[in-house]
Amino acid sequence: MTCLTMKQRALPLLFRLVLGALFIALLAQLSIPSPQALGGIPITGQSLAVLLVGLLLPFPWGGGAVLLYLLLGGLGLPxxxxxxxxxxxxxxxxxxxxxxxxxxxxxxxLLRRRGWGQHLGYSLLANGLGTAVIVGSGLLWLAYLYGWGKALEYGFYPFWLGAIVKILLGGFIAWSMLRNRNAV
Incomplete structure (x- = not known):
């Protein structure tokens, strides 16, 4: 591959990286209020966007888009x-x-690299695994801060049903876009 070809390929990927970060930021603002009995913490589209960006962009560009999103938020952008x-x-x-x-x-x-997004079952499984990583990481941190009881009360119970919906939705969207690999 010539240097010019590599530059031509990198620019669209860099553009998709920025679009991925913006997509996550946009879906993070989608909010469904949760009843006070479930902690009052809203359910957002943030994790759905993260999983889609991670599966739709080739490795490691999806991670780069999330890293850019985290950096923008850390620097004070809302x-x-x-x-x-x-x-x-x-x-x-x-x-x-x-x-x-x-x-x-x-x-x-990495799962996309192995073709998981091209088959509906694997796409759903990938979204389930990604959700487990996000929830597991969040619960570990909450447990460190507040103990396991509060971690489950505020970080799992209000969100498990929404997580299942997002796994199904994300799995179907990613599969529909990746089943014909030329689409993304």
Whole structure:
């Protein structure tokens, strides 16, 4: 591959990386209120966007898009859920989930490399595994901060049903875009 060809290929990937970060920021603002009985913490489109970007962009570009998103939020742009931003977001209750986004996106890219997005069953499984990484990372951090009881109360119980919906939705969207690999 010539140097010119590599540059031509890198520019569209860099453009998709920026679009991926913006897509995550946009879906992070989609918010479904949760009843106070379930903790009152809203369900957002943030994790769905992370999983889609991770699976739709080739490895490691999906992880790069998530890293850019995290950097923008850390620097103070209101890109996190409900317009959140700043470095304190990483040390608070959502910090583990934010770190889990990056790890999940990298893993999704590796699964894409193995063709998982091209088959509906594997696409659904990839989204399930990515969700498990995000939730697991978030729960570990919450447990460190507040103990396991509070971690489950605030980081799992209000979100498990929404997580299943996002796994199904993300798996189907990614599969529909990747089954004909030339589409993305």
């Amino acid at each position: 890109v996190f859920a409900e317009g959140g931003s700043g470095w304190p977001s990483f040390s608070g209750g959502s910090g583990g989930f934010l770190i889990g986004f990056f790890i999940a996106a990298l893993g999704m890219g």
